[in-house]
Amino acid sequence: MRRLTALAATCAVVLAGCGETSKTDDQLVRETIDAFGKAIAAKDYQRLCDRLLAPKLLESLKEIGLPCEIALQRALQDTEQPTLAIGAIAVTGEKARAEIRTTAKGQPPSKDVIQLTKTEAGWRVSSLGGQAPAAPSSPKQEASPPPAPLPTAG
Numbered sequence: 001m002r003r004l005t006a007l008a009a010t011c012a013v014v015l016a017g018c019g020e021t022s023k024t025d026d027q028l029v030r031e032t033i034d035a036f037g038k039a040i041a042a043k044d045y046q047r048l049c050d051r052l053l054a055p056k057l058l059e060s061l062k063e064i065g066l067p068c069e070i071a072l073q074r075a076l077q078d079t080e081q082p083t084l085a086i087g088a089i090a091v092t093g094e095k096a097r098a099e100i101r102t103t104a105k106g107q108p109p110s111k112d113v114i115q116l117t118k119t120e121a122g123w124r125v126s127s128l129g130g131q132a133p134a135a136p137s138s139p140k141q142e143a144s145p146p147p148a149p150l151p152t153a154g
Contacts (some may be wrong), residue, residue: 095117
């Protein structure tokens with residue numbers, strides 16, 4: 001009888017640990033941006049277009065006459081060893097913005113802002129490459145020109 005009781009208690013603990021835990025929007029946004037950075041590093045343009053970019057951003061790419069995968073391939077073709085670090089995230093309703101820091105081989109680091117939109121399929125990147133607010137710099141430092149932004153959804 002003790003074995004049965006111990007087994008039942010073990011099963012109860014295991015099943016309780018398997019329950020769905022709901023994630024916050026902040027966590028889901030962070031996961032989306034992390035997946036976005038990994039897809040860029042892997043040059044997985046199909047995943048970016050099918051699962052990570054917002055429908056309005058995809059529509060804006062169609063308006064310039066390029067399939068999403070080709071547009072991303074052209075924009076990122078010379079980018080080697082890209083990394084993306086996620087900073088502050090702000091979620092307001094169905095919109096989110098996140099400060100990011102990107103680096104790539106042979107390119108200066110960049111602080112940018114990614115905007116996301118909550119869709120039926122989850123959080124999707126709706127704007128790429130907006131400059132993050134710059135920290136005040138001393139007069140001796142020269143600012144480097146900002147990188148060319150990728151298309152954004154209106």
